[in-house]
Amino acid sequence: MASNALDSIIDAIRTVVDAVVSNPSPSTIGVTLLVLLLPFLALFILALSQREQPPTPPPGCRKLGLQGKSNLSDQYSKKYSRGADPSPENPWIVKALFIYPLKSCAGVELGESDVIRTGLKHDRQFTFGQYVTSLPSLDGKVESEWNFITQRTFPRLAKVETEVWIPDPEAPGHSPDAEYVKSEGCLVVRFPFSPDADFSLDGLKAYGRILAARLSGKSEPVIEFRVPFNPPKDRIKKMGYRSEKIKIWKDSPEAMNIGCEVPEDVMAKLKYTLGVTNPLSLFRIDTSKYREVFKCAPKKKDVGFQTIIGMADSYPMHILNLASIHHVSCQLPRGYSPLNALRYRANVYVTGPPSFNEDDWARARIGDCTYHISCRTTRCKLPNVDPETGLADRNEPGATMRKYRVIDKGSQSPCLGMQVTPLTEGVISVGDEIELLERGEHFFLKV
Numbered sequence: 152m153a154s155n156a157l158d159s160i161i162d163a164i165r166t167v168v169d170a171v172v173s174n175p176s177p178s179t180i181g182v183t184l185l186v187l188l189l190p191f192l193a194l195f196i197l198a199l200s201q202r203e204q205p206p207t208p209p210p211g212c213r214k215l216g217l218q219g220k221s222n223l224s225d226q227y228s229k230k231y232s233r234g235a236d237p238s239p240e241n242p243w244i245v246k247a248l249f250i251y252p253l254k255s256c257a258g259v260e261l262g263e264s265d266v267i268r269t270g271l272k273h274d275r276q277f278t279f280g281q282y283v284t285s286l287p288s289l290d291g292k293v294e295s296e297w298n299f300i301t302q303r304t305f306p307r308l309a310k311v312e313t314e315v316w317i318p319d320p321e322a323p324g325h326s327p328d329a330e331y332v333k334s335e336g337c338l339v340v341r342f343p344f345s346p347d348a349d350f351s352l353d354g355l356k357a358y359g360r361i362l363a364a365r366l367s368g369k370s371e372p373v374i375e376f377r378v379p380f381n382p383p384k385d386r387i388k389k390m391g392y393r394s395e396k397i398k399i400w401k402d403s404p405e406a407m408n409i410g411c412e413v414p415e416d417v418m419a420k421l422k423y424t425l426g427v428t429n430p431l432s433l434f435r436i437d438t439s440k441y442r443e444v445f446k447c448a449p450k451k452k453d454v455g456f457q458t459i460i461g462m463a464d465s466y467p468m469h470i471l472n473l474a475s476i477h478h479v480s481c482q483l484p485r486g487y488s489p490l491n492a493l494r495y496r497a498n499v500y501v502t503g504p505p506s507f508n509e510d511d512w513a514r515a516r517i518g519d520c521t522y523h524i525s526c527r528t529t530r531c532k533l534p535n536v537d538p539e540t541g542l543a544d545r546n547e548p549g550a551t552m553r554k555y556r557v558i559d560k561g562s563q564s565p566c567l568g569m570q571v572t573p574l575t576e577g578v579i580s581v582g583d584e585i586e587l588l589e590r591g592e593h594f595f596l597k598v
């Protein structure tokens with residue numbers, strides 16, 4: 152039917168064009184222009200009608216995060232490339248704070264954060280996992296397991312945005328029984344998806360959605376879903392979450408498979424956006440089964456607790472000095488600088504110290520908390536993904552870092568930034584001063 156409609160439109164256009172060619176006059180030309188413009192006008196109106204209304208906020212919750220522009224908005228300023236001993240003219244301070252509630256996806260910027268044993272509160276509590284079947288072993292057996300996914304293999308994860316909404320008695324719809332109040336808030340996940348556009352009615356509407364997204368300044372329409380942040384027992388039971396092992400590097404914690412919280416068609420679209428062909432699911436760390444960290448973490452006999460993490464790669468927190476990023480940026484081949492600090496996905500960005508001064512930090516006070524600087528951060532290829540476009544560069548900045556940042560005797564990988572374990576719980580805020588308490592040797596331990 153749709154193609155018949157299209158045929159008749161084309162016929163009509165043809166008739167008019169023929170008429171103009173055989174009898175050119177101002178009025179026939181005017182009619183022609185109108186007829187030619189009509190389809191565009193219709194499409195425009197269709198686009199307007201497909202504009203997405205912003206979804207209603209989760210009842211009883213407010214959005215966590217910095218209001219106003221990013222504290223990294225001036226990160227490329229040359230003044231952050233220098234650095235010196237701490238002084239009133241050159242304070243060492245926290246420049247910006249980020250959490251990544253959903254591993255390997257876009258982060259959420261904060262003005263301040265609670266610091267708990269696992270690092271910044273709400274950081275890396277979730278991860279996507281794909282179901283992978285191994286190659287057969289010598290006796291012909293194959294095994295399948297859930298494996299975490301990252302931007303290294305699925306760079307489009309950078310385009311998956313997250314928000315954390317937390318219960319707030321002042322927020323509209325707040326009641327102790329509200330779904331997301333009971334679950335300590337919710338995680339909102341948003342990803343770009345362009346529906347197929349063709350000349351069917353649905354296809355035209357899809358085209359309208361794409362056009363509407365462009366008109367509102369986005370490159371593609373977005374799809375959103377929400378999951379409870381910390382599902383209470385009754386929810387776990389009702390939804391029938393399974394507790395399953397998910398492999399994260401060499402670790403296989405038992406986590407909650409909460410994929411059933413994501414509607415099937417939404418998950419299918421997400422897989423398409425990311426380019427994942429295996430079964431895909433969403434996992435939440437079980438808060439009673441955090442992963443213990445040994446390696447370079449402080450010893451339990453010294454500090455009285457074993458370091459634990461959620462879905463982070465290796466340690467509770469990651470701290471990065473902007474001057475060091477400027478230094479790497481200056482070494483890059485033409486066309487690659489300036490280097491966006493967000494590529495390195497730190498929790499705490501600091502300014503003040505000269506570049507690479509942090510390489511031998513051992514203990515520091517930031518605001519009212521004390522931190523064990525556990526080891527250097529060895530770098531995989533993930534920073535080669537541009538967080539703004541979700542495109543992975545084949546070489547940079549990895550190749551440049553490899554030239555002069557393989558500095559730790561325990562690792563063949565280039566290093567940038569430090570892995571940190573909080574020794575106390577408390578709060579960290581943008582603008583907090585950093586007081587270095589101790590320097591020391593570092594040796595990266597792989598296990």
Ligand SMILES: *[C@@H]1O[C@H](CO)[C@@H](O)[C@H](O)[C@H]1NC(C)=O
Nearest residue numbers: 217218219220221222581582
């Ligand atoms: C960080 O950003 C917030 C919001 O844009 C702003 O109010 C604050 O002054 C900034 N802080 C610093 C230290 O730049």
